[in-house]
Amino acid sequence: MPSPSFALALLSPRSIALVGVSGDASKNTARPLLFMRKHGFKGDVYPVNPARKEVLGEPAYPDLASLPAPVDHVFIMVPGQHVLGLLEPCAAAGAKVVTVYSDGFGESGDEGGRRQEQLVQRARELGLRILGPNSIGLADIPAGAIISVNAAFAADDLIAGDVSIVSQSGSMMGSLLSRAAARGFGFAKSVSVGNESDISVGEVVDALVDDAQTRVILLFLETIRESPVLAAALRRAHAAGKPVIAYKLGRSRQGGELSQSHTGAIAGNDAAVDAFFRAHGVIRVHMLETLFEIVPLVARYAQQTPFLNRSPRVAVITTTGGGAATVVDSLGMHGLQAVAPPMEFIDHMAGRGLALRQTPVIDLTLAATSAQYKDLLEQLLAAPWCDAVLSVVGSSAQFHPDLAVRPLIEADKPAGKPLAAFLAPHAPESLARLQENSIAAFRTPEACADALAAFLGRARPSPPPPRGGGAAFSWPAGMARSGLLTEYEAGQILGRLGLRVARTRMVAPGDLRHDIPYPVAVKVCSRDIAHKTDAGGVRVGVADDADLQRQVHAMLGEVGRRLPQARVEGILVQKMEDRLIELILGFRRDPLVGPIVVLGAGGIAAELSEDFSVRLAPVDLATAHEMIKEVRITQLVRGYRGLPEADCDALAADIAAFSRLASVSGASVAEAEINPLFVRRDGAIAVDALISLH
Incomplete structure (x- = not known):
């Protein structure tokens, strides 16, 4: 938790020095002074410019040492090479936070990165905090404290609201603010973190948790830095009842570059980020428009709407058949079900004078008065067979808002059943009326479906990991502590975790004697070969x-041709096991969010499948069961059409045990994988394993 003085200096400063402010009103560096004058900032603003005695009609000071009083916050707008020398005067002037607009630091290459490191190190020595460099600035909009060069603040009227936004993209901040303003959304605080060299997104979120003007926090992210700090802040936000909504770039998968295992390709960085958001209660949207339009939905219903462990059911009511079809299609693409009313409800509404049909869309195009529409809304909002109600309004939104828009406003709306609207025509007046009444209204079917899926699909935050990490076990003495383990060594580690491993013997190529009954599988044992099948190093049956003699001879010859530099340490002879299905169980230390565990469809084509579940590691048994249910292929062993069922309790225990690789003492596991993991009636058994250490 940041100190109160830091949070106030960052988000609500009362005295601000503008170093490098220009007297030319056409320049970017003149904007902060112009903006604060325009929007009525009541605090003290000190222009610092050694070349001028006044700036835009305000007295100017030659340097920070000449200021008549201490300052909370300094905004530096001078060439990058002069920034370092300004830090000591900033500290002497009493500043706690310095925002650096200047560029030429970490974003510009290695030399700039070194300058940035020097800047942060010196700031820490002086007790200063740095926002940026390369930050477009920040704003306390209700107070008019616009410490920013962002042209969006040139608007004549800034709408103050209870939403705050944190962005890693300075260039996008203006777009975000202007798009939101065009929809009537107001902000409390906006913060551009720039290079995030010192003050991180997590620290800003943490400060916003304690900001009385902030009710909802929006994040525009390009990556995740300092994930433990962000995780702690997100937990505080959830506990304080302040929803966090995130839009993150980089959804494409580049898993092939991530690791030696299939796990990296199956669950790349974006899947890991999804798991991080899920674990910390963040509502992630995938469309920029949704970032704003979802706010009324979240602000109104987040605290009362239950978390769902199934596909959400949405009751769709419409006055335009075509418009409803576009939304229903989009809902389906997001995994939401437009649910038809049961006969009991149809009979109930018939008794109230309204005839309905049992279809996924309740079409009232010609059938209902405004009063009947309102009554139907209230009955749907009280019905147990749907999780949310969506009103799709046609041309009446533009020409006859009393028919379908006024009932949305006047209907009795319980706190635990979300109500949203999609207006098919361009109807800005109706949109404004709905927003004024805190009703989420959407301009496109895609944003509407994105918002409902993100909100209804949100997860209850996971508990924080135990103090001390809850070590699974101590690393065995004498076993390698870096690089790739052999499969035989990996099997020993799995055994220590409590997992069952297929019975295996390691023999020498010249002495193949073993005690495992035929038929058997044979494999090459080498710490230089991560994927034995690709190298020709596996024979079965x-x-x-x-x-055995023939197969080993042929196998060693093929491995030698494909990987002549690989050192062969022995031959593994393994019992042939049966199974109901094959899964992959993986572990990886993601560079953005830390340890994750992955469960998915297994075998040699594992990474070709989109059938997987990801969580932050370690996981408990309840979470492991959730993962099993999320992997579609496991339906085959969970009672599907009378097929044999597996012991999913034992499988969940294996997942939880495997995930404790996150907290082994004495070594750091970079990635690990069981592929395939044979799932059987009596639990699961590891048939092949890979473990790589840092």
Whole structure:
């Protein structure tokens, strides 16, 4: 939790120095002074410009040492090479936060990165906090404290609201603010973190948790930095009842570059980020428009609407058949079900004078008065067979708002059942009326579906990991502590975790004696070969001793041709196991969010499948069961059409145990994988394993 003085100096400063402010009103560096004058900032503003005695009609000071009083916040707008020398005067002037607009630091390459490191180190020595460099600035909009060069603040009237926004993109901040303003959304605080060299997104979120003017926090993210700090802030936001909504770039998968295992390709950085958001209660949207339009939905219903462990059911009521069809299609693409009313409800409404049909869309195009529409809304909002109600309004939104818009406003709306609207025509007046009454209204079917899916699909935050990490076990003495383990060594580690491993013997190429009954599988054992199948290092169904000799000879020859530099440490002879299905169970330390565990469809084509579940590691048994249910192929062993069922309790225990690789003492596991993991009636058994250490 940041100190109160830091949070106030960052978000609500009362005295501000503008270093490098220009007297030319056409320049970017003149904007902060112009903006604060225009929007009525009541605090003290000190222009600092050694070349002028006044700036835009305000007295100017040659340097920070000449200021008549201490300042909370300094905004530096001078060339990058002069910034470092200004830090000591900033500290002497009493500043607690310095925002650096100047560029030429970490974003410009190695030399700029070194300058940035020097800047942060010196700031820490002086007790200063740095926002930026390369930050477009920040704003306390209700107070008019616009410490920013963003042209969006040139608007004649800034709408003050209870939403605050934090952005890693300075260039996008103006777009975000202007788009929101065009929809009537007002802001409390806006913060551009720039290079995030010192003050991180997580620290800003943490400060906003304690900001009395902030009710909802929006994030525009390009990446995640300092994930433990952000995680702690997100937990505080949830506990304080302040929803966090995020839009993050970089959804494309580049998993092939991430790791030696299939796990990296299956669950790339974006899947890991999704798991991070899920674990900390963040509502992630995938469209920029949704970032704003979802706010009334979240602000009104987040505290009372229950978390769902199934596909959400949406009751759709419409006055335009075509418009409703576009939304229903979009809902389906997001995994939401437009649910038809049951016969009991149809009979109930018939008794109230309204005839309905049992279809996924309740079409009232010609059938209902405004009073009947309002009554139907209230009955749907009280009905147990749907989780949300969506009103799709046609041309009446533009020409006859009393028919379908006024009932939305006047209907009795319980706190635990979300109500949203999609207006098919361009109807700005109706949109404004709905927003004034805190009703989420959407301009496109895609944003509407994105918002409902994000909100209804949100997850209850996971509890924080135990103090001390809850170590699974201590690393065995004598075993390698870096690089790739052999499969034989990996099997020993899995055994220590409590997982069952297929019975295996390691033998020498020249002495293949073993005690495992035929048929067997044979594999090359080498810490230089991550994927034995790709190297020709696996044979299955070996029938007898003679066949074993032939297969090993052929296998070693093929491995030698494909990977001549690989060192072979032995031959693994393994019992052939049966199974109901094959899964992959993976672990990886994601560079953005830390340890994750992955469960998915397994086998040699594992990474070709989109069938997987990801969580931050370690996980408990309840979370492991959630993961099992999320992997579609597991339906085959969970009672599907009378097929044999697996022991999913034992499988969940294996997932939880495996995830504790996140907290092994004495070594750091970079990634690990069981592929395939044979799922059986009596639990699961690891048939092949990979473990790589930092």
